[in-house]
Amino acid sequence: MPLRRVRFTFQTELIQRPVIYDLGMKFEIVTNIRRADVGQETGWVVLELEGAVEEIERGLEWVAAQGVEVSSLEGDILAG
């Protein structure tokens, strides 16, 4: 199964929501947290997603629609 490494950044209003749990429940995606730092006001989680390419895409769109910042682990590839 294809793997994807991503970073989620949460703002205050989303910290208490189980977004990663929901992602695994709503989509056929296995989530695997590798590193995280969650405080009272903001937090980030680096995780690996396993699933079909289209399913991961749909899942990430859903996560972004919840207000979570989704970025690739590498940061931006396109450089000046």
Added chain:
Amino acid sequence: MSNVQSLRCKECGRDYPQEPIYVCDFCFGPLEVNYDYDAIAKSMSRESIQDGPLTIWRYDDLLPASRDSAVDIGAGMTPLLKADNLGKELGLNNLWIKNDAANPTHSFKDRVVSVAATKAVEFDFDTIACASTGNLAGATAAHGAKAGMNTMVFIPADLERGKVLGAAIFGSVVLVNGNYDDVNRLCSELGDDRRWAFVNINMRPYYSEGSKSIGYELAEQLGWHAPEHIIVPVASGSLFTKVYKGLNEFAELGIIDNANTKMHIAQPFGCSPVAKAFVEEQAHPKPVIPDTIAKSLAIGSPADGYYTVGIANKTGGSGTIVPESKIAEGMKLLAETEGIFTETAGGVVISTLRRLAREGVIGPDEETVALITGTGLKTLEAIEDSVSTKTIDATVRSFDEIVMGRGVK
């Protein structure tokens, strides 16, 4: 001879062999080159450096490849100029400009790509690749040509003609129909499944080491000491962290006495996640969608943003968000006072410098270096509305009338 011991995860400290990899398998932290500093201390000295070539490869003890096998088109040892005119304008008596527009393809990217291309050859890749909005494209294409490698340079199709041709002259350039995110995603996918040396993906641990040479050069050119302040334009944050690392390595090795430099972040309003995180006292920059005329700084999700904020804090530095309208002003000020035509990123640096001087963050006599990372000739459109010219007929009368402002007697 290379003094590299391993690649080491910046987060969990796990070691990896020297391979074209860039992320820790366990914690997904970034990998960085780890050197045998005891061995380096025995071989490297001010004298050994001065005996080396006038390129970044004079510091090859602290680079992940040897000068003997370097893909070298002459990157580095760019001028460090005392900027008395600009200093007078800003009230700074000890101001220096590091002009990296003097590199072979006119930007600091030649430093990093020279190292990446050298490692790519060492790893036996036949193709070198990058995704770029300008400077990296030219540097990768030029070094790919010198190394005799296949070159794949991906750039957005709507990029300015000058930048496209400036890279295409060296070889293959691929124009991608799509926006910034589309190009990013495509190149991330290509990087996953092709055996290519993607300079800012799988070559990144090596590539980024090239930027340390700016720190080494500053120390050497200032007479073997670190300046009190450096203003660095920030895109991914890699340059910022590596200039800091370079100065600190020199201090650790005893080549300079100490590295107490205050590191200042300069970003444009239209893409300022790192400066904003600093100002708002957040450790992690929040990703943004870039919308700035400073294209070479348009990285909305900066890979080294977290480390950059940390260094700025640790060194007593600062973070400045420059209004878009002040970018061309900064470019013009540098051009008119020092005769240096910088790219938009340089305009961001000069405007930051002006603010820091005005607010007293930099004292009048404190030794300060502003990093100019590329030439203005690649971003001419940025100053179209800021400069004016006069057209006359080929007569003295027309000259007197229009240029000298004298009416007809």
